[in-house]
Structure formats: structure tokens, C-alpha cells
Amino acid sequence: MTFEYQYPHPAVTTDVAVFTLLDQQLQLLLIRRGEEPYKGHWALPGGFLEIDEDLDSCAKRELKEETGVDDLYLEQLYTFGRPDRDPRERVISVTYYALVPADKLNLSAGSDAAEASWFPLQALPDLAFDHAEIILLARERLAAKTHYSTIAFQLMPETFTLSELQTVYEILRNEKLDKRNFRKWVLSLQLLEETGGKRRNGNHRPAKIYRLTDPDRVHIIR
Amino acid sequence: MTFEYQYPHPAVTTDVAVFTLLDQQLQLLLIRRGEEPYKGHWALPGGFLEIDEDLDSCAKRELKEETGVDDLYLEQLYTFGRPDRDPRERVISVTYYALVPADKLNLSAGSDAAEASWFPLQALPDLAFDHAEIILLARERLAAKTHYSTIAFQLMPETFTLSELQTVYEILRNEKLDKRNFRKWVLSLQLLEETGGKRRNGNHRPAKIYRLTDPDRVHIIR
DNA sequence: GCAAAAGTGTTATCCCTACACCCATGA
DNA sequence: TCATGGGTGTAGGGATAACACTTTTGC
Numbered sequence: 001m002t003f004e005y006q007y008p009h010p011a012v013t014t015d016v017a018v019f020t021l022l023d024q025q026l027q028l029l030l031i032r033r034g035e036e037p038y039k040g041h042w043a044l045p046g047g048f049l050e051i052d053e054d055l056d057s058c059a060k061r062e063l064k065e066e067t068g069v070d071d072l073y074l075e076q077l078y079t080f081g082r083p084d085r086d087p088r089e090r091v092i093s094v095t096y097y098a099l100v101p102a103d104k105l106n107l108s109a110g111s112d113a114a115e116a117s118w119f120p121l122q123a124l125p126d127l128a129f130d131h132a133e134i135i136l137l138a139r140e141r142l143a144a145k146t147h148y149s150t151i152a153f154q155l156m157p158e159t160f161t162l163s164e165l166q167t168v169y170e171i172l173r174n175e176k177l178d179k180r181n182f183r184k185w186v187l188s189l190q191l192l193e194e195t196g197g198k199r200r201n202g203n204h205r206p207a208k209i210y211r212l213t214d215p216d217r218v219h220i221i222r
Numbered sequence: 223m224t225f226e227y228q229y230p231h232p233a234v235t236t237d238v239a240v241f242t243l244l245d246q247q248l249q250l251l252l253i254r255r256g257e258e259p260y261k262g263h264w265a266l267p268g269g270f271l272e273i274d275e276d277l278d279s280c281a282k283r284e285l286k287e288e289t290g291v292d293d294l295y296l297e298q299l300y301t302f303g304r305p306d307r308d309p310r311e312r313v314i315s316v317t318y319y320a321l322v323p324a325d326k327l328n329l330s331a332g333s334d335a336a337e338a339s340w341f342p343l344q345a346l347p348d349l350a351f352d353h354a355e356i357i358l359l360a361r362e363r364l365a366a367k368t369h370y371s372t373i374a375f376q377l378m379p380e381t382f383t384l385s386e387l388q389t390v391y392e393i394l395r396n397e398k399l400d401k402r403n404f405r406k407w408v409l410s411l412q413l414l415e416e417t418g419g420k421r422r423n424g425n426h427r428p429a430k431i432y433r434l435t436d437p438d439r440v441h442i443i444r
Numbered sequence: 445g446c447a448a449a450a451g452t453g454t455t456a457t458c459c460c461t462a463c464a465c466c467c468a469t470g471a
Numbered sequence: 472t473c474a475t476g477g478g479t480g481t482a483g484g485g486a487t488a489a490c491a492c493t494t495t496t497g498c
Contacts, residue, residue, distance in 0.1 A: 004224045008273040009231035012303075012314050051230040051312050055303040079301045079316045081234075081277040090273050092234050092314070094301045163450075180452070181488065204449040205495035385477070402479070403461065426475040427468035 010081075010090040014059040015046030015131065017077070017097040017138040018069060020105060021155045025120045026171050028135060030127075031066050032115040037087050038128035044135070045116070046093070059096045067116045072100040073154040073218065077138055085130050093129075097138040099154040146172045150191060150219045153212055159195055161207035162186065189221060232303075232312035236281040237268030237353065239299070239319040239360040240291060242327060243377045247342045248393050250357060252349075253288050254337040259309050260350035266357070267338070268315070281318045289338045294322040295376040295440065299360055307352050315351075319360040321376040368394045372413060372441045375434055381417055383429035384408065411443060 018029035030042040047062040049055065056074065063069050074096055081092040119125065121139065124132070145151040152168050166182045186192065193213050198206040240251040252264040269284040271277065278296065285291050296318055303314040341347065343361065346354070367373045374390050388404045408414065415435050420428040 002226045002228060003230045004226050005231065005233075006224060007233075007270065008225045009227065010234050010271065010273065011227075011229075012232050012234065048229065049232065049303075049314075051232065052305050054305060055301065055314070076300060078298060079277065081271075081316070083274050083276060092271075092277070092316070094303070094314070161450085178488075178490085179450090180490085183451080184453095185487090200496075202449075203447065203497040205451075207450055383477085400462075401477090402463085405478080406480095407460090422469075424475065425470040425473095427477045429477055 008090075010092050011086075012049040013046050013091055013093045014049060014055060014062060015044040015093050015095045015134060016059050016063055016074070017044055017095070017135050018063065018067075018072070018100060019097065019138075019142065019155070020100050020102050020118065021168060021171070022102050022118055023120075024167065024171070025122075027118040027120050028124065029067060029069065030117060030119055030125070032117075033128055041128040042117075042119070042125045043128035044095075044131045046095075049094075055094050056096075059094075059098075063098070068106055069098075069100060071104065072098045073151070074098045077134070077141060080130055080134065082130065093134075095134050095138070097141065099142075099151065101155055101157045103157040143172055143174070148220060148222050150189070150217075150221060153191070153215075154218065156212070158215070159197070159209045159211045161199055161201075161209060163207060165210075189219075191219065230312075232314050233308075234271040235268050235313055235315045236271060236277060236284060237266040237315050237317050237356060238281050238285055238296070239266055239317070239357050240285065240289075240294065240322060241319065241360075241364065241377070242322050242324050242340065243390060243393070244324050244340055245342075246389065246393070247344075249340040249342050250346065251289060251291065252339060252341055252347070254339075255350055263350040264339075264341070264347045265350035266317075266353045268317075271316075277316050278318075281316075281320075285320070290328055291322060293326060294320045295373070296320045299356070299363060302352060302356065304352065315356075317356050317360070319363065321364075321373065323377055323379045325379040365394055365396070370442060370444050372411070372439075372443060375413070375437075376440065378434070380437070381419070381431045381433045383421055383423075383431060385429060387432075411441070413441065 020027050020029070029045060031045050033039055033041050033043050045063050045066045046059070049058045053061070055076070059074060077095045077097050079092060079094045083090060085091060085093070124135070142151070146169060152172055155168050156165060162183055165186060166177055166179065169182065170177055191213055192210045195209045195211050197209040199209050200206040242249050242251070251267060253267050255261055255263050255265050267285050267288045268281070271280045275283070277298070281296060299317045299319050301314060301316045305312060307313060307315070346357070349357070364373070368391060374394055377390050378387060384405055387408060388399055388401065391404065392399055413435055414432045417431045417433050419431040421431050422428040
């Protein structure tokens with residue numbers, strides 16, 4: 001069975017840059033390609049748009065199929081379409097970026113890609129297609145958004161300490177923050193509540209545990 | 223001649239929301255559709271991506287063909303792809319928005335669309351497809367960008383007065399600004415220079431004329 | 445008691461905001 | 472001389488930035 005058109009049509013894919021925080025590092029989810037082109041290279045999870053499928057749904061479905069990752073914050077990033085970006089045929093890639101807390105991710109389940117794995121952003125392998133460019137753009141957008149939205153909260157597990165949250169901000173912005181000022185600021189948003197619990201985490205004073213009052217919403221602030 | 227694929231492919235278009243400032247109003251460029259669907263409705267300029275053409279080039283080419291408008295600030299906005307957004311076939315639209323100073327636009331030249339015309343944003347006609355949604359998003363992005371970039375300068379003619387520039391900001395942000403504060407702020411950017419000339423524009427003191435030191439660059443500020 | 449991270453306030457600085465009058469021109 | 476928009480400075484308030492010591496725990 002084939003499909004005919006009067007004019008040539010490009011293929012459309014979605015590709016997703018999924019970030020998480022693992023081992024105190026910002027990490028990115030990649031899958032190893034089992035087929036040519038770029039066989040053996042690592043690539044962003046993604047794939048071809050089905051003909052009756054929404055763009056967002058396609059991104060979510062491919063992610064679920066290839067990596068088992070589900071239930072994450074997903075946002076459209078940019079659409080890439082250089083004519084030579086895929087050697088097989090003309091491919092337009094609608095790219096997304098996504099954030100998932102480390103405790104929600106269960107990579108093994110349901111993966112039908114050969115391999116899926118997390119890589120620290122500082123140690124990315126050779127990437128297929130123009131995916132390095134996509135990742136760079138996603139990384140910039142993510143850093144910029146920490147300044148005027150609560151997007152960073154999407155990387156947090158259900159409960160966390162203020163120091164943990166501060167570390168996430170420091171990693172995303174790639175700069176050291178002042179502890180007192182950070183706490184004043186983040187508490188003034190009124191989006192956190194104490195659980196009442198404390199976390200003993202070594203030979204030192206235990207930290208108060210917080211949770212988001214509104215875990216699924218990303219707020220625009222300032 | 224037809225083109226065959228093993229899997230169904232969507233069509234890809236670009237559509238552009240072109241803004242200008244005319245008669246002290248923010249206006250949008252629309253073309254009247256000569257064919258079904260939505261025959262007779264107004265729509266954003268745009269059209270199908272050619273198979274060897276960059277996305278940006280497609281947006282520029284369609285704009286040039288349909289409206290004669292050329293040499294403008296163009297930026298990708300968002301990609302729309304609801305499965306039912308076009309009744310003919312599945313169409314993914316990569317949308318852009320663009321700004322052009324009123325003195326650069328020459329609508330008549332080279333238009334091959336039935337009609338092209340400027341509409342004040344407050345008085346848009348019935349629009350084809352999901353173009354109303356696209357325009358809304360472009361309008362929001364434009365207003366937001368006045369706060370952290372010099373994108374508004376792209377609506378200015380080669381030379382202008384500070385009052386004219388202030389008016390543009392007021393229209394984009396839809397709020398009144400303080401004259402002294404605006405002037406202090408805009409001059410502190412160090413992106414304007416006096417031409418030395420003055421503009422006599424009525425029964426009152428003539429205004430100094432300014433130009434951009436760097437007309438083609440949009441600066442990220444703050 | 446010592447090491448290590450948690451927790452906590454005050455002060456200085458900067459930026460943004462508010463605000464009113466004189467100037468140059470054409471009629 | 473009058474009407475009209477052009478042009479100018481200062482002071483107050485709010486937010487941000489800088490900064491150091493005490494607390495609680497495990498060993």
C-alpha cells in the first residue's frame with residue numbers, strides 16, 4: 001500500500017529533549033539508533049507523525065513507546081527543517097522539550113528502542129542529525145525560563161528540601177545563588193508548603209521538607 | 223505526475239502574521255482567499271513548503287509572491303497541527319510573525335494573491351482556518367518581547383522622533399507610558415543616535431530626529 | 445567536641461516610578 | 472499671545488544584593 005500526492009510532501013517527525021536531574025547533574029534522555037542513517041549513534045527520542053495524530057500526542061506517544069517515560073511536563077520548542085537534515089527524505093521536525101523528576105522515571109518499562117539511556121549534558125555522545133543543535137536551544141530556553149516561571153519545579157520530586165531546590169536552580173542557571181536570598185524569594189512565591197517532615201541526610205541538622213501547593217502548574221512570575 | 227510514499231505524509235505550510243504600524247494603529251496583513259476552502263475569507267499570507275526549501279525561505283517567498291513585502295524582521299512563532307485544521311488534507315503549519323516599518327511596504331508590487339490588505343487588529347474580518355488563534359499568539363509574543371528586547375524598533379522607519387517611538391511602545395503594550403521615564407530608559411540603551419535634524423510637525427516645537435545605531439539587530443536587553 | 449549542612453535578618457544599593465514646568469514653533 | 476507637543480530633573484519606595492553567625496545532628 002502506498003500513498004500518492006500531486007505534490008511532493010515532506011515527512012513530519014516530533015523529537016523531544018527530555019531533561020531530568022540525576023546524581024546532582026542535569027541529564028538528557030537519548031536512544032541509540034538501531035537503523036541507518038546514523039546507525040549506532042545516539043539521538044533524541046522521537047518519530048514520525050501519524051496522519052490523524054496531534055503534534056503533542058505524537059511527542060508523548062513516541063516518548064512512551066521508546067522510553068516508557070510518561071506523565072511529564074512537555075512544551076513545544078522550535079521546528080527544524082533544513083532540507084538536508086535527514087539523508088533519507090525531506091523531514092520537518094517539530095521539537096519539544098520535557099522535564100521529568102528523577103523519581104517518576106522508569107526507563108526499563110515498555111521501551112521498544114534498542115537502548116535508552118541518560119547522559120549528563122557535559123558528556124553527550126555523538127548525536128544523529130541536527131540533534132545537538134536542538135539540545136542547545138532547549139538548554140537555553142530552559143535556563144531563560146527559570147527567570148520568569150516556575151518551570152524548574154517540574155524537575156523536583158514530590159517532596160524536597162529548599163537546599164535541593166536551590167541546587168536545581170544553580171545547575172539550570174549555571175551560577176551560585178545566595179542561600180538567604182534564594183529562600184526569601186522562593187518562599188515569597190507562596191507556592192510551597194511544609195510537609196512537617198524533616199530529612200536527615202548526614203551528620204548535620206535535618207532539613208524541613210516541602211511540597212508544591214500546585215504541583216502540575218507552571219506559573220509565570222514577575 | 224504524482225509522488226508516492228509508503229506512509230501517509232502531511233502537507234507542510236508556512237503562514238506569517240505580518241504587523242506594521244499605519245495610521246497610529248497596529249495593523250495586520252491579510253490576503254483574501256480565491257479558492258475553497260474558506261473562499262472569500264481573509265487569511266494569513268502563506269503556502270505550501272517546496273520540497274527543497276528551507277522553512278524560513280518558504281515564509282519569505284510566499285510573502286513576497288502574495289504581497290510584494292520583502293526585507294522584514296521574521297521570526298518563527300509556533301507550529302500548529304490539529305488534525306482537522308484544514309478540511310482538504312492533513313496540514314502542518316509552521317507559523318512566523320514579522321514586523322515591517324510602514325515606509326518599507328509596497329503592497330501593490332508583485333502580488334499574485336487576489337487581494338492583499340492591511341487590517342487594524344481591532345477590526346479583523348472573519349479568518350480562515352485557525353488563523354485567528356495564530357494571530358492571538360503572535361500578538362502576545364510581540365507584546366511580551368517589548369519588555370526584554372528591542373523588537374519594537376523593527377516597526378520604526380529609518381528616522382523617527384522619541385515621541386513616535388513611545389507611541390509604538392504604547393500601542394504594542396496597550397498602556398500609557400511616562401514621557402520622561404520612557405526617554406531616560408530608551409536613551410540609556412545607547413542604541414539611538416541623533417541625526418541632527420529636526421521634524422517640524424505642527425504648531426509646536428520641532429522634535430529631534432533619531433536613528434538606530436544598529437538598525438538590523440534586535441537586542442536582548444535587561 | 446567537631447564537622448557539616450540547615451536555618452535565619454539587616455543594611456546598602458540600585459532601579460523604577462511618580463510627578464510639573466519651561467521651550468520652540470505656527471497660526 | 473495662544474495653543475500644541477517637545478523637552479527636561481529629582482526625590483521616594485520597593486526590590487534586589489551583599490553579607491556571617493547560630494542550630495542541629497551524627498560520629
